[in-house]
Amino acid sequence: MATADGWEGALGTGDGPLLGRDPFDEAVGSDPFVARLEQIALLAPPRALRAPRLQAVAPLRTEPAAPPAPAREARRPATPLRRRRASTPSLVEVELPEALGLLDRLIGEDERRRLAAIAHLVDGDTPFDRYGFSPEVTRTAFPIFHALYRWYFRVASTGHEHLPAEGPALLVGNHGGLLPFDGAMTILDVLLHSDPPRLARTIVDRWAGTLPWINVFYARVGQVVGTRENFSDLLDDGQLVLVFPEGMDGVRKPITQRYRVQGFHVGFIEQALRARAPIVPVAILGSDDQAPILADLKPLARILGLPFLPVTPTFPWLGPLGLLPYPVRYRIVYGEPLCYHERFGPEGAEDARLVRYLANQVRRAVQVLIDRSRS
Amino acid sequence: MKNVLVTHADEPIGRRVVKTLFHDPDVRRILAVGDGPPPRAFDRFLAGSEPRLSYSRADLARHRPVSALFHSPGFREAEIDTLIHVPRHGAAADAHAPIVAGVAERTAEARLVLQHCLEANDVTSLVALGSAFVYRLPPGNANRLDEESPLDLDPDVVPETRSWIDCDMIFHGELHNDRVRVVLLRVPTVVAEGGFVYLNPLLAGPPGLRLRRLGYDPLCALVSDKDVARAVQAAVHSRHPGIYNVAGSEAVPLSLLGRWTRRPSLPVPRGILAAAARAAQLLGRDTTGASGSHLRFGFTLDTRRAERELGFRATNRIGLARAGDGSLRLETASL
Numbered sequence: 285m286a287t288a289d290g291w292e293g294a295l296g297t298g299d300g301p302l303l304g305r306d307p308f309d310e311a312v313g314s315d316p317f318v319a320r321l322e323q324i325a326l327l328a329p330p331r332a333l334r335a336p337r338l339q340a341v342a343p344l345r346t347e348p349a350a351p352p353a354p355a356r357e358a359r360r361p362a363t364p365l366r367r368r369r370a371s372t373p374s375l376v377e378v379e380l381p382e383a384l385g386l387l388d389r390l391i392g393e394d395e396r397r398r399l400a401a402i403a404h405l406v407d408g409d410t411p412f413d414r415y416g417f418s419p420e421v422t423r424t425a426f427p428i429f430h431a432l433y434r435w436y437f438r439v440a441s442t443g444h445e446h447l448p449a450e451g452p453a454l455l456v457g458n459h460g461g462l463l464p465f466d467g468a469m470t471i472l473d474v475l476l477h478s479d480p481p482r483l484a485r486t487i488v489d490r491w492a493g494t495l496p497w498i499n500v501f502y503a504r505v506g507q508v509v510g511t512r513e514n515f516s517d518l519l520d521d522g523q524l525v526l527v528f529p530e531g532m533d534g535v536r537k538p539i540t541q542r543y544r545v546q547g548f549h550v551g552f553i554e555q556a557l558r559a560r561a562p563i564v565p566v567a568i569l570g571s572d573d574q575a576p577i578l579a580d581l582k583p584l585a586r587i588l589g590l591p592f593l594p595v596t597p598t599f600p601w602l603g604p605l606g607l608l609p610y611p612v613r614y615r616i617v618y619g620e621p622l623c624y625h626e627r628f629g630p631e632g633a634e635d636a637r638l639v640r641y642l643a644n645q646v647r648r649a650v651q652v653l654i655d656r657s658r659s
Numbered sequence: 660m661k662n663v664l665v666t667h668a669d670e671p672i673g674r675r676v677v678k679t680l681f682h683d684p685d686v687r688r689i690l691a692v693g694d695g696p697p698p699r700a701f702d703r704f705l706a707g708s709e710p711r712l713s714y715s716r717a718d719l720a721r722h723r724p725v726s727a728l729f730h731s732p733g734f735r736e737a738e739i740d741t742l743i744h745v746p747r748h749g750a751a752a753d754a755h756a757p758i759v760a761g762v763a764e765r766t767a768e769a770r771l772v773l774q775h776c777l778e779a780n781d782v783t784s785l786v787a788l789g790s791a792f793v794y795r796l797p798p799g800n801a802n803r804l805d806e807e808s809p810l811d812l813d814p815d816v817v818p819e820t821r822s823w824i825d826c827d828m829i830f831h832g833e834l835h836n837d838r839v840r841v842v843l844l845r846v847p848t849v850v851a852e853g854g855f856v857y858l859n860p861l862l863a864g865p866p867g868l869r870l871r872r873l874g875y876d877p878l879c880a881l882v883s884d885k886d887v888a889r890a891v892q893a894a895v896h897s898r899h900p901g902i903y904n905v906a907g908s909e910a911v912p913l914s915l916l917g918r919w920t921r922r923p924s925l926p927v928p929r930g931i932l933a934a935a936a937r938a939a940q941l942l943g944r945d946t947t948g949a950s951g952s953h954l955r956f957g958f959t960l961d962t963r964r965a966e967r968e969l970g971f972r973a974t975n976r977i978g979l980a981r982a983g984d985g986s987l988r989l990e991t992a993s994l
Contacts, residue, residue: 407908410881410909410910410911410977410978412878412909412910412911412912413910414801414803414878414880414908414910414959415800415801415803415878415959416800416801416878416910416912416957490797490798490799491798493797493798493799493800493956494798494955495874496872496873496874496875497874499798499799499800499874499875499955499956500800500874500875500876500912502800503799503800503801503878503957508799508801509797509798509799509800509801509802511797511799511802511803513802513803513804513805513808513961514799514801514802514803517803517961
């Protein structure tokens with residue numbers, strides 16, 4: 285599986301900013317932007333252009349006339365135009381960040397190190413990546429989700445050896461439960477069991493992108509709305525992408541369909557073939573038990589503009605509290621990677637029948653994983 | 660060797676473009692055109708007996724001055740073969756804010772510049788700067804947009820964005836012209852030295868409090884003005900016509916960008932926002948940025964086409980730096 289062609293071009297320099305604290309906090313004594321530039325300058329190879337040290341902001345210089353310097357090279361890029369791929373350093377390479385507050389003390393050293401590692405996904409000098417992922421917000425939210433992972437859902441997982449250490453890859457799982465805790469637990473599990481630590485970027489439904497606050501929170505913790513451009517860009521960037529191809533059908537399936545994988549959307553196969561990315565099937569057990577759906581009030585959902593309106597043993601009887609998941613035990617199983625790209629190549633994405641066939645194969649693989657894990 | 664004409668050269672981005680081209684040995688003559696007097700920064704370029712740079716004043720939104728410019732002896736003597744259209748984006752004097760002209764002026768300028776460019780026999784290339792705020796945004800706080808992404812042709816789009824779309828489509832119509840190579844560069848929020856921002860309709864106007872939608876904080880893609888000038892330079896020397904996204908690797912939420920540029924935003928519910936926009940409209944105030952999908956959804960730009968065909972990649976980083984007075988402000992620095 286490590287022979288995937290798409291991985292070999294990874295630059296993997298891991299030169300993202302080391303964000304131990306909010307670099308835009310004015311209370312910080314030193315100038316983080318300057319410090320960052322100095323750090324880049326120190327890390328840069330000798331022939332690279334050095335970053336000038338930013339001094340106090342000065343007005344436009346008006347020196348006497350200077351002859352135009354030959355600047356032919358300035359037009360040419362200093363380095364070949366190869367795309368930087370998002371990568372994270374391994375745990376041994378990450379310096380343990382200082383515990384800054386109460387939240388940091390709630391989690392262990394290993395977790396702090398992992399969070400510091402995924403901060404390297406941010407390229408540039410602002411604390412956000414191009415999808416709005418913020419290591420700071422993720423670090424703040426982590427203790428809450430970690431407590432859910434460890435104490436509430438008591439997640440157990442197997443098959444971590446199938447998680448690709450680097451390069452583009454897809455995690456394809458089954459979807460269930462009213463609220464997407466299956467995604468959150470999988471992200472956490474991948475983060476806690478991969479080295480180098482990897483942040484799975486979940487492709488979320490477009491509807492979620494329209495929700496106030498939710499859309500901001502999703503973006504800050506690394507989730508991305510599922511447009512074709514976003515999807516292909518993430519894979520081109522060498523990232524690990526988590527998809528639930530069942531979509532809403534998986535979330536709203538009734539209790540009678542519990543752990544029966546619903547029909548798959550096929551777009552993820554096209555993207556995987558084009559990006560030469562392996563597909564790792566994932567079985568998530570527990571999500572379908574966290575909020576068993578007894579009925580779906582479709583007409584009322586249409587009136588309210590919702591994708592569905594479920595009736596569960598607790599919702600709507602307990603109001604919004606009824607949406608909270610039951611404390612079920614989660615089990616996550618990673619299957620062997622399916623490297624369709626090695627056989628069919630990017631041109632396979634143009635064949636609609638092949639794409640549909642492969643999507644069904646992946647669906648079957650997920651279903652087999654679920655069935656084996658439950659037996 | 661190229662002889663270029665740069666419009667709105669007296670404004671910050673135009674000035675930066677002129678400076679960059681002045682130091683390009685493959686550019687022989689530069690004719691800078693602006694509304695006002697030549698900027699002080701041009702003094703050293705204009706000095707000498709035979710300066711490579713000359714400066715003319717013209718109102719590009721009116722037909723007669725533009726016609727006079729294109730038929731002037733200065734234009735003929737300079738043997739202009741490349742025209743760089745930098746749209747009106749703000750004056751240096753009040754550069755805390757991007758003061759844009761009326762919608763009609765921006766569109767009229769684009770149309771007149773293109774028309775005269777096509778009529779001038781010697782002009783073979785036209786490089787125009789456009790805005791990336793022309794794209795229609797799918798739901799989501801950050802969307803990766805490439806050049807093929809659809810434009811926002813919604814009839815309810817705000818007038819500011821509409822003017823950019825009009826300009827975009829004016830140049831788009833001549834992309835396949837056989838004689839004149841047309842290049843359109845779409846740029847997001849431009850950050851210049853000193854923490855000034857341009858071409859962001861949500862932050863247009865003087866510093867001060869703004870309203871934004873509660874529950875949303877769109878991501879704003881950034882690019883340094885130096886990189887914009889480098890992209891223009893690359894487009895001048897390229898042989899490819901077409902549309903290119905030009906952006907840096909940085910992106911920040913609107914709330915943070917507003918705070919950094921002394922335009923903090925107050926999140927309010929949609930109803931209050933609509934009422935405030937209506938009240939501002941009744942008072943004759945500019946309601947730019949008071950509505951539209953850009954207040955909810957953010958975007959970043961896929962710049963791979965520019966990398967591939969123009970050989971351009973942003974090399975300037977954008978972040979906060981401490982100014983002389985000790986305050987932190989948005990800055991750019993090259994690596």
